[in-house]
Amino acid sequence: MDSLDLEVLKTSAGWIADGHRCQLVTVVKTWGSSPRPVGATLAICDDGTVVGSVSGGCIEDDLIEHVRQHGIVRQLPEIVSYGISADEAHRFGLPCGGTIELAIEPLHAASGVAELLARLADHQLVERRLDLRTGAVSLQTAVPNAVLQLDADSLVTQHGPRWRLLIIGASQLSRFVAQIAIAMDYHVIVCDPREEYRGGWNVPGVQLLHAMPDDLVLDLQLDSRSAVLALTHDPKLDDLALMEALKSPAFYVGAIGSRVNNAKRRERLLQFDVSAEQLSRLHGPVGLYIGSKTPAEIAISILAEMTAVKNGVPDALQIQHADALNQAA
Incomplete structure (x- = not known):
């Protein structure tokens, strides 16, 4: 589209x-x-x-x-x-x-x-x-x-160029995020090396790739009109993608997970070649708090936060995030 x-x-x-x-x-x-x-x-x-x-x-x-x-x-x-x-x-x-x-x-x-x-x-x-x-x-x-x-x-x-969104993981939540992002004129790419998740994926207009997330992030040469969302809950996949995305000019990098898991993720990323300044760009837990309970509602909260960042809305004006948002995912 x-x-x-x-x-x-x-x-x-x-x-x-x-x-x-x-x-x-x-x-x-x-x-x-x-x-x-x-x-x-x-x-x-x-x-x-x-x-x-x-x-x-x-x-x-x-x-x-x-x-x-x-x-x-x-x-x-x-x-x-x-x-x-x-x-x-x-x-x-x-x-x-x-x-x-x-x-x-x-x-x-x-x-x-x-x-x-x-x-x-x-x-x-x-x-x-x-x-x-x-x-x-x-x-x-x-x-x-x-x-x-x-x-x-x-x-x-x-x-141009067209705004791009790279989603790590072909989950149910990813499906809703992709559908909304397409309606917002994003070029959406979903990456998942796990065959069991790719098999049931069918979202028209979305490019589905079988690749390691970190390799794909590098291959895409992310720019200031690119966003990355890590939605697998699997550190082996999410962390690799985040590690490279945080070093890129991408305007938004986010990851699903509770506050506790997000804190652990930040500790892991600091052990890799990620600086404290780069890590400060990570949006996690991802999304704005809107009382979301379902994957569709969580997708809306994620795209709302991403849009706020894209449009330069200061963090102080964004609704604070709550644990329930990502725990519901």
């Missing part, structure tokens, strides 16, 4: 390859509440077909209707605003007085969409610079944590 914005790029590339005219719409600024964040995209084909989303639907309807009535006639990018007046805000489903600003860009072979997709497939973080005066596009390696930039002359957006 692709993320929504990746699907927009892939669909646009297909339209261009088939000789259709199409345009890319990007949210570049919002005021007040907005159903879609800055950077969200939508593409419209010359036949009115649309993929992606930039609002709750009303703005999409207006964009589609314009294409159906007039075709795609833009030759150069244009910045368009919706919802400036109270009447428009009501019409387009925006809060009264709210505004959303869009960049509408006609796409063609020189727009670099195919090259951008190739770079994303190679797990690169890419900056796309659009010259608003000429429509020229250039691609280069992006700086981590950069944000969309718009001025009178150019629009700079960042793309």
Whole structure:
């Protein structure tokens, strides 16, 4: 399963390859509440077909209707605003007085969409610079944590690589974690060298690998858009993966287990080549306390904590963990 914005790029590339005219719409600024964040995209084909989303639907309807009535006639990018007046805000489903600003860009072979997709497939973080005066596009390696930039002359957006989640262990809990993570647009990989666990695994869209966890962590070359979850309760598997993951730039490394078992795990890892600073990055017991009792609820708590870390929520604002969460697993 692709993320929504990746699907927009892939669909646009297909339209261009088939000789259709199409345009890319990007949210570049919002005021007040907005159903879609800055950077969200939508593409419209010359036949009115649309993929992606930039609002709750009303703005999409207006964009589609314009294409159906007039075709795609833009030759150069244009910045368009919706919802400036109270009447428009009501019409387009925006809060009264709210505004959303869009960049509408006609796409063609020189727009670099195919090259951008190739770079994303190679797990690169890419900056796309659009010259608003000429429509020229250039691609280069992006700086981590950069944000969309718009001025009178150019629009700079960042793309990929897709967020990745490596799960150690093909357990029932892993199944729920994987399903939720896929819905959140993660590329999910499950690793379990135990044949008895792999045999019953069947989660569409999840890559299941038979490998030693520590070897796979090294092979994947984890980056700042990668997360690792050790969910086997087996130190021989979990500890090996954690030992290598904690040395990587992965934004999140977590392990299932009670507080007592987590303390023992930390003692073991310190006996290996893991520093105290690296060990401080370990989230264990894993997940936020939400009174979880079932594997599905525990999966939600784990993804909630992982999302908080991904979005830079300070630890002090996160709900404290309780033993019952991991003991229930």
